[in-house]
Amino acid sequence: MRLRAARLEPWVLMSPALLLLAAVTALPMLYVLWLSLQQRALFRPARFAGLDHYLRLAADERFWNALGNTLYFAAVSVAVELALGLGFALLLERAGRVRALVYGAVLVPWAIPSVVSARIWEWMYHPEIGLLSYLAGRPVNWLGDPALALHAAIAMDVWKSTPFVALLLLAGLQGIPRELARAAAVDGAGAWTVFRRITLPLLAPVILVAAVFRTIDALRVFDAIYVLTGGGPANTTETLSIYAYRVLFQELDFGYGSALAVVVLAITGIAALAYARLLRARIE
Amino acid sequence: MASIAFERVSKRFGPAVVAAGLSLEIADGEFFVFLGPSGCGKSTLLHMLAGIETPDEGTLRIGGADVVGVPPQRRDIAMVFQSYALYPHLDVFENLAFPLRNRGLGGSALRAEVTRMAATLGLDGLLVKKPGELSGGQRQRVALGRALIRRPVAFLMDEPLSNLDAALRLEIREEIKRVHQSHRITTVYVTHDQEEAMALADRIAVLREGRIVQCDAPEAIHARPADTFVARFVGTPPMNLVPAALFARDAALLARLEGRDRGSVTVGVRPHDLEARTQGNGLEARVVLLEPAGSITWVVAEVGGVRLKARLAADARLTPGGAARLAFRAEAAHLFDATSRRRIER
Amino acid sequence: MKRLGAWVGLAAVCAWSLAPFAWQLLTSVKPAAELEALPPLLPSAITLAHYEAIFAGHPFARLLANSFAVSALATLLALGFGSLAAFALAKLRPPGRAVTLAAVVALSMLPPVATVSPLFLLAGAAGLRDTLAGLVLVYSGFALPLAVWLMAQFFRGVPDELYIAARLDGCSAAGAFAKVMLPLAAPGLTATGLLVFVFCWNEFLYALTLTSSVAARTVPVGIALFPGIHEVPWGEIAAGSVVATAPLVLLAIAFQRRVLAGLTAGAVKG
Numbered sequence: 067m068r069l070r071a072a073r074l075e076p077w078v079l080m081s082p083a084l085l086l087l088a089a090v091t092a093l094p095m096l097y098v099l100w101l102s103l104q105q106r107a108l109f110r111p112a113r114f115a116g117l118d119h120y121l122r123l124a125a126d127e128r129f130w131n132a133l134g135n136t137l138y139f140a141a142v143s144v145a146v147e148l149a150l151g152l153g154f155a156l157l158l159e160r161a162g163r164v165r166a167l168v169y170g171a172v173l174v175p176w177a178i179p180s181v182v183s184a185r186i187w188e189w190m191y192h193p194e195i196g197l198l199s200y201l202a203g204r205p206v207n208w209l210g211d212p213a214l215a216l217h218a219a220i221a222m223d224v225w226k227s228t229p230f231v232a233l234l235l236l237a238g239l240q241g242i243p244r245e246l247a248r249a250a251a252v253d254g255a256g257a258w259t260v261f262r263r264i265t266l267p268l269l270a271p272v273i274l275v276a277a278v279f280r281t282i283d284a285l286r287v288f289d290a291i292y293v294l295t296g297g298g299p300a301n302t303t304e305t306l307s308i309y310a311y312r313v314l315f316q317e318l319d320f321g322y323g324s325a326l327a328v329v330v331l332a333i334t335g336i337a338a339l340a341y342a343r344l345l346r347a348r349i350e
Numbered sequence: 351m352a353s354i355a356f357e358r359v360s361k362r363f364g365p366a367v368v369a370a371g372l373s374l375e376i377a378d379g380e381f382f383v384f385l386g387p388s389g390c391g392k393s394t395l396l397h398m399l400a401g402i403e404t405p406d407e408g409t410l411r412i413g414g415a416d417v418v419g420v421p422p423q424r425r426d427i428a429m430v431f432q433s434y435a436l437y438p439h440l441d442v443f444e445n446l447a448f449p450l451r452n453r454g455l456g457g458s459a460l461r462a463e464v465t466r467m468a469a470t471l472g473l474d475g476l477l478v479k480k481p482g483e484l485s486g487g488q489r490q491r492v493a494l495g496r497a498l499i500r501r502p503v504a505f506l507m508d509e510p511l512s513n514l515d516a517a518l519r520l521e522i523r524e525e526i527k528r529v530h531q532s533h534r535i536t537t538v539y540v541t542h543d544q545e546e547a548m549a550l551a552d553r554i555a556v557l558r559e560g561r562i563v564q565c566d567a568p569e570a571i572h573a574r575p576a577d578t579f580v581a582r583f584v585g586t587p588p589m590n591l592v593p594a595a596l597f598a599r600d601a602a603l604l605a606r607l608e609g610r611d612r613g614s615v616t617v618g619v620r621p622h623d624l625e626a627r628t629q630g631n632g633l634e635a636r637v638v639l640l641e642p643a644g645s646i647t648w649v650v651a652e653v654g655g656v657r658l659k660a661r662l663a664a665d666a667r668l669t670p671g672g673a674a675r676l677a678f679r680a681e682a683a684h685l686f687d688a689t690s691r692r693r694i695e696r
Numbered sequence: 697m698k699r700l701g702a703w704v705g706l707a708a709v710c711a712w713s714l715a716p717f718a719w720q721l722l723t724s725v726k727p728a729a730e731l732e733a734l735p736p737l738l739p740s741a742i743t744l745a746h747y748e749a750i751f752a753g754h755p756f757a758r759l760l761a762n763s764f765a766v767s768a769l770a771t772l773l774a775l776g777f778g779s780l781a782a783f784a785l786a787k788l789r790p791p792g793r794a795v796t797l798a799a800v801v802a803l804s805m806l807p808p809v810a811t812v813s814p815l816f817l818l819a820g821a822a823g824l825r826d827t828l829a830g831l832v833l834v835y836s837g838f839a840l841p842l843a844v845w846l847m848a849q850f851f852r853g854v855p856d857e858l859y860i861a862a863r864l865d866g867c868s869a870a871g872a873f874a875k876v877m878l879p880l881a882a883p884g885l886t887a888t889g890l891l892v893f894v895f896c897w898n899e900f901l902y903a904l905t906l907t908s909s910v911a912a913r914t915v916p917v918g919i920a921l922f923p924g925i926h927e928v929p930w931g932e933i934a935a936g937s938v939v940a941t942a943p944l945v946l947l948a949i950a951f952q953r954r955v956l957a958g959l960t961a962g963a964v965k966g
Binding site for chain 2: 860
């Protein structure tokens with residue numbers, strides 16, 4: 067009897083957290099799955115719709131456009147952030163005495179709310195009086211040109227997220243024992259060889275973690291792009307999350323919108339599963 | 351003061367077997383040592399006694415009562431750790447006072463107890479310092495004090511000396527022995543250091559893969575090891591073991607050394623009992639090297655492909671590469687079965 | 697020569713990080729007439745007109761208060777529930793803890809858009825729409841995975857023996873948590889609290905959908921909904937941006953080490 071109480075103890079301590087999580091996360095997830103199978107649009111009778119929404123989704127050009135935008139956004143921004151972040155991390159490692167100053171500066175983009183970041187960049191992207199048009203020498207319709215808009219959004223995300231990647235990679239770099247590089251130098255290896263043969267392989271796990279974090283965040287991006295462009299022009303910056311949001315709260319079609327949301331969930335779920343598997347290996 | 355009993359206790363951690371049907375009784379006031387190689391789960395045995403882990407099977411008794419299910423804070427046991435486990439955010443006084451405060455003691459009564467314990471262990475001037483400011487020896491004393499202060503019925507010690515340097519180790523070891531002799535609290539001590547075990551224990555249980563290989567007084571384990579594992583584990587330098595074949599001749603049992611792995615028995619002779627001479631009776635050997643060790647010089651010599659360690663005889667003159675004779679008294683030899691590795695009594 | 701290269705590189709990194717915000721700061725103090733001027737240059741005079749405007753014309757003070765209240769309360773709730781759960785997972789080691797922790801962390805990867813519609817409906821049913829309480833509940837729920845993960849890492853850094861010693865010295869599990877584990881994980885609490893606070897302050901989608909009036913609206917929503925009907929008040933937006941960001945930037949710089957510890961905890965071995 068007492069034994070069972072001792073076994074229950076940890077679960078009792080975890081229950082407030084688990085209950086809150088269930089209420090705010092797990093329950094709504096089940097609810098949205100259920101909603102995606104219902105007809106719940108304004109001015110239409112509520113009824114069970116089965117897989118209708120998913121079928122509609124498969125044929126919906128706007129969905130495929132949004133999916134393409136999302137994947138392109140994720141691929142490009144994560145790649146650039148990793149490369150740039152690695153470069154920053156290598157520089158930050160040399161910071162020495164000005165470390166506090168530099169770290170502080172690098173944390174600023176992270177600390178800025180993504181909505182504010184969007185407004186900052188919106189101002190810089192102003193076609194006539196924006197700073198970037200001035201630096202380019204002529205008015206450029208950064209956010210209004212379908213060919214440019216998504217890349218403008220990517221640039222904004224890169225600016226905001228690279229510091230986080232850089233700091234992660236920096237921590238990874240600092241975990242690599244100095245003796246390894248010194249031993250390699252004694253063996254006659256140049257800086258590039260040391261980097262390629264020693265630093266990079268040892269950094270690989272951290273790079274992977276950073277990549278997974280950023281990929282999942284990029285796949286579910288909403289805030290910054292919504293405020294920057296609202297999804298336009300001509301839906302060229304409409305990501306899956308934005309499309310789902312618009313269907314839900316502008317067209318007020320909770321059924322179809324939920325189906326779209328479920329797809330976003332599935333896509334990030336796959337990425338999250340890969341990460342959870344990585345994580346399991348590290349916990350034990 | 352209480353006796354402790356393990357009754358058919360089994361426990362595994364994943365693939366590792368920590369205990370397999372372990373049964374033994376520790377008498378009230380006894381200093382009992384679990385001796386075994388590092389990582390064989392000895393700490394888990396202590397954790398089960400403390401109530402932090404529960405056995406998969408079997409019963410644990412403290413003072414005769416079944417304690418499985420009794421939470422740690424009610425078992426009246428104290429534990430001393432390898433890493434001292436002093437509360438870093440509290441000063442020495444508060445560390446010592448912690449168990450008493452949990453019992454509701456306070457004010458002047460508390461202060462009296464703490465100052466008395468501090469005096470006993472020579473910690474008087476250190477009461478306001480934090481653990482981080484103390485030396486290793488001082489920290490271990492505070493840990494001892496914190497364990498003693500609430501007069502527990504039993505003491506659990508998890509390799510408390512491993513983190514100390516050689517000189518301190520001896521000093522604290524003496525302290526522990528002294529404390530045990532004056533308080534006579536039942537102590538269960540875990541270590542991989544056989545010298546420590548021999549010096550401190552009333553009885554030693556040699557553990558291997560969750561089973562007790564031998565449980566006896568230290569002298570008995572040293573003089574009559576139950577198998578080759580115990581023979582090599584206890585005693586420094588380790589016992590020489592050589593495969594051999596037994597045969598009878600002239601109504602006497604003789605063993606011929608076979609070398610390598612052939613033979614039905616294993617003969618064991620401790621280096622202390624094996625003498626290396628320049629000439630005379632004994633096994634022909636070739637000297638490999640000499641190890642001066644204070645009053646004794648060890649000779650590593652090769653006989654028939656097997657390396658043995660022997661004690662240099664007082665008048666012997668040996669050089670590496672040269673010849674030597676190794677001799678021992680028949681009574682000093684141990685015999686083990688080659689397959690089961692168990693001791694053969696003569 | 698190499699040193700010079702490193703210095704130049706570091707300067708570039710700093711410039712790159714600070715420039716956009718610095719530009720916004722400059723914009724916020726530029727007189728309105730100069731905002732539309734070309735080329736965009738430094739202001740000739742510093743003006744606080746935009747800052748006055750956002751507090752007078754828009755209920756910015758109210759938005760700040762809402763943001764602060766919601767973020768602070770949600771942080772406290774997430775820290776409280778989260779550290780209890782993290783302690784149980786890290787020190788009490790119940791069976792199934794690996795799966796539980798993995799599941800909790802996986803939940804943090806949820807796309808907010810996935811649960812926004814059910815939460816909208818549920819909040820309406822519970823009468824929590826457009827209330828601070830509703831936001832606090834939702835935010836603490838979403839911050840929990842972060843809090844649990846980070847605190848679990850910090851608790852793992854506290855040696856098990858200290859927990860065992862506390863139990864044997866007479867504490868119950870909860871007692872050991874309060875008297876020994878929590879004080880020793882205090883730096884972790886600060887780091888986690890900072891990250892959770894920043895996360896809550898920045899949150900946009902739920903604030904957007906779950907609030908409809910100034911009663912509960914938070915700063916990010918206020919910033920997003922800024923534009924005037926005929927012309928975009930860039931100066932005021934800039935001022936709003938600075939005000940919205942200043943607390944966070946100050947926190948991040950002041951508690952730099954804690955924030956860095958939190959960001960990298962668990963991601964790197966050790």
